[in-house]
Amino acid sequence: MLKNNYDFIVVGSGPAGACVASRLASNKSSPAILLIEAGIARDASNADILAERWTSVSLFPNSVEYHTTEPQKWLNNRFINYDRGKVLGGSSAINMCAYTIGPKDDYDRWAEIVGDASYGWENAVRIRREKLEAFHSVTEEEFRGYALPDMSVHGEHGALAVSIPRVWERSMITQLDAAKVSGLGFNLDINSGNPLGMASVPSTAKDGLRVTAAKAYLENAPTNLTILTEKQVVKIILEGKRAVGVQVASGEKYYASKEVVISAGAVETPKLLMLSGIGNASELEEHSIELLHHLPGVGKCLQDHLSIAFCWRKKKSDVDWRQHFSNPDAVEQAQVQFRENGTGPLSLFFQGLTMGFFKADEVLHTKEFEGLEEGMKAHLRKETVPIWELTCHIPPCTPGALAAPEHDYLTSFVFLHNPQSRGEVTLSSASPLAPPRVNPRFFSHPFDRLCAVAATKRALAFIRHPSMAANIDFAVDGPASDCDDDVLDYWRKHATSTWHPSCTVRMGTGEDEEACVDSDFRVRGLQGLRVVDLSVLPFLLNCHPVSIGYLVGEIAAEKIASDYYS
Numbered sequence: 098m099l100k101n102n103y104d105f106i107v108v109g110s111g112p113a114g115a116c117v118a119s120r121l122a123s124n125k126s127s128p129a130i131l132l133i134e135a136g137i138a139r140d141a142s143n144a145d146i147l148a149e150r151w152t153s154v155s156l157f158p159n160s161v162e163y164h165t166t167e168p169q170k171w172l173n174n175r176f177i178n179y180d181r182g183k184v185l186g187g188s189s190a191i192n193m194c195a196y197t198i199g200p201k202d203d204y205d206r207w208a209e210i211v212g213d214a215s216y217g218w219e220n221a222v223r224i225r226r227e228k229l230e231a232f233h234s235v236t237e238e239e240f241r242g243y244a245l246p247d248m249s250v251h252g253e254h255g256a257l258a259v260s261i262p263r264v265w266e267r268s269m270i271t272q273l274d275a276a277k278v279s280g281l282g283f284n285l286d287i288n289s290g291n292p293l294g295m296a297s298v299p300s301t302a303k304d305g306l307r308v309t310a311a312k313a314y315l316e317n318a319p320t321n322l323t324i325l326t327e328k329q330v331v332k333i334i335l336e337g338k339r340a341v342g343v344q345v346a347s348g349e350k351y352y353a354s355k356e357v358v359i360s361a362g363a364v365e366t367p368k369l370l371m372l373s374g375i376g377n378a379s380e381l382e383e384h385s386i387e388l389l390h391h392l393p394g395v396g397k398c399l400q401d402h403l404s405i406a407f408c409w410r411k412k413k414s415d416v417d418w419r420q421h422f423s424n425p426d427a428v429e430q431a432q433v434q435f436r437e438n439g440t441g442p443l444s445l446f447f448q449g450l451t452m453g454f455f456k457a458d459e460v461l462h463t464k465e466f467e468g469l470e471e472g473m474k475a476h477l478r479k480e481t482v483p484i485w486e487l488t489c490h491i492p493p494c495t496p497g498a499l500a501a502p503e504h505d506y507l508t509s510f511v512f513l514h515n516p517q518s519r520g521e522v523t524l525s526s527a528s529p530l531a532p533p534r535v536n537p538r539f540f541s542h543p544f545d546r547l548c549a550v551a552a553t554k555r556a557l558a559f560i561r562h563p564s565m566a567a568n569i570d571f572a573v574d575g576p577a578s579d580c581d582d583d584v585l586d587y588w589r590k591h592a593t594s595t596w597h598p599s600c601t602v603r604m605g606t607g608e609d610e611e612a613c614v615d616s617d618f619r620v621r622g623l624q625g626l627r628v629v630d631l632s633v634l635p636f637l638l639n640c641h642p643v644s645i646g647y648l649v650g651e652i653a654a655e656k657i658a659s660d661y662y663s
């Protein structure tokens with residue numbers, strides 16, 4: 098029978114929560130850990146095939162919390178998709194499996210902002226080498242000139258499988274060769290600490306199968322780790338200024354003699370804190386929630402990466418997957434073959450992506466740049482810090498391409514890094530089952546708009562370079578012209594979130610009035626309560642951040658263990 102008392106309770110089983118729960122449970126003192134997840138425990142053996150990573154949100158509807166933002170004023174008042182994983186493993190079970198860690202300068206900035214070397218590049222490398230990564234590089238000889246992982250910064254025996262494809266698709270090679278000759282820049286290892294240049298990006302996968310946080314950390318859980326699924330935590334129970342347990346929607350209460358750790362993600366964590374009476378006094382008052390602890394920064398400072406897709410019709414096909422995926426019988430056969438012996442089309446398609454991070458120094462000589470605070474300006478000038486990202490090896494997803502699926506397309510995404518727009522997560526009601534209001538205020542900052550124009554022009558210049566243009570017939574979806582107004586108009590009409598919400602329960606020093614947790618993840622002013630997920634980032638790192646979720650989990654587990662068991 099399920100007991101009610103534990104040493105630690107962890108709420109949410111995404112990359113950060115699964116990692117912290119599993120690492121604490123493995124401590125030699127064998128503490129009793131309860132991990133509570135609102136979503137289902139999806140069978141890891143079902144169709145988690147990497148080649149089908151694009152369809153995970155539609156393939157597993159019962160693993161998704163469907164959501165949109167508030168209307169985005171600077172994006173023509175559009176509602177932007179804000180889905181999240183609601184399943185064991187969190188969003189790692191529905192994401193696109195791109196594994197990037199970002200620039201080393203970001204880590205050192207994080208350490209500097211919060212005054213704690215644990216977050217610096219050196220320690221991040223130690224954790225990835227010793228605990229986190231199980232790097233598989235099985236690339237066949239003929240492709241090795243395109244990827245050479247720097248194994249001095251990667252781990253080989255950690256919890257999370259990270260892989261580079263065995264065989265690379267033709268169109269990826271075209272894109273990487275073009276990056277080499279066009280001046281865009283090429284990178285043999287996007288995760289070396291310097292992400293600048295086009296590269297083949299590794300995946301959180303092994304042998305062509307997605308690896309979720311649940312697979313990496315929760316399979317074969319020790320008996321002192323109890324995992325409860327389909328239980329939504331609706332309240333953190335406080336006794337005075339100490340967290341002592343949680344209550345779930347069905348009414349049961351669970352108690353933690355040591356600590357409660359909230360890892361519900363950057364949207365749900367601030368919501369849960371506010372529902373529990375921890376947040377900005379005036380906002381709680383608006384919803385008649387009793388204020389137990391005034392913490393003004395809860396839900397503030399939301400950051401995310403804005404992105405946009407462009408599409409061109411190709412003259413001739415240089416991909417093999419279009420015909421495959423448009424034939425349902427072939428898809429079914431390939432699934433059977435892949436499940437039987439891991440071979441066939443599904444072992445070849447979309448095993449890798451071409452992706453690169455880039456600077457755009459023209460934005461450094463503008464009034465928008467001059468308007469930024471000095472620390473940010475200095476950071477943007479650092480050697481490894483990008484302004485934008487280009488991803489190319491993507492199936493057609495824009496309206497023009499979807500309307501004529503019988504053709505081959507080049508689809509590219511441009512992402513904005515170092516976003517300056519700041520949003521917030523607020524309550525829509527005091528009911529725990531009501532979705533929160535999410536307002537990223539995308540594109541509200543002039544610097545983001547400036548960078549969108551610069552990034553688009555640079556991306557278009559790459560596609561127009563003869564090495565890429567040789568196979569382009571005409572543009573299908575993109576700005577009407579290269580002039581700034583048309584580029585901005587295209588972004589306003591079509592830009593989307595990259596589903597990288599972060600920074601809503603920000604880590605910081607005592608001088609930062611809106612900082613909610615200290616660098617040991619402790620909620621300021623309370624005992625027995627930590628937040629461990631992407632909410633705590635002081636700024637959104639310039640990468641796809643699942644890697645940072647795992648890193649945060651590993652760092653928190655070390656800190657908590659050292660407080661209780663060293």
Ligand SMILES: Cc1cc2nc3c(=O)[nH]c(=O)nc-3n(C[C@H](O)[C@H](O)[C@H](O)COP(=O)(O)OP(=O)(O)OC[C@H]3O[C@@H](n4cnc5c(N)ncnc54)[C@H](O)[C@@H]3O)c2cc1C
Pocket residue numbers: 108109110111112113114133134135136154180181182183184185186187188189191192193194195196197328329330331360361362363365366369595596597598630631632640641642643644646
């Ligand atoms: C569609 C999509 C594609 C993405 N693609 C990529 C990619 O290719 N590469 C990359 O690096 N990143 C990607 N991301 C982002 C990445 O997956 C997330 O940044 C990462 O999973 C965040 O980790 P987390 O631990 O902070 O939270 P989450 O992964 O959000 O996990 C939080 C967990 O807490 C649970 N929970 C929430 N509230 C409660 C509650 N009240 N009680 C109990 N449980 C609760 C949720 O159900 C969820 O399982 C993508 C995200 C999405 C949605």
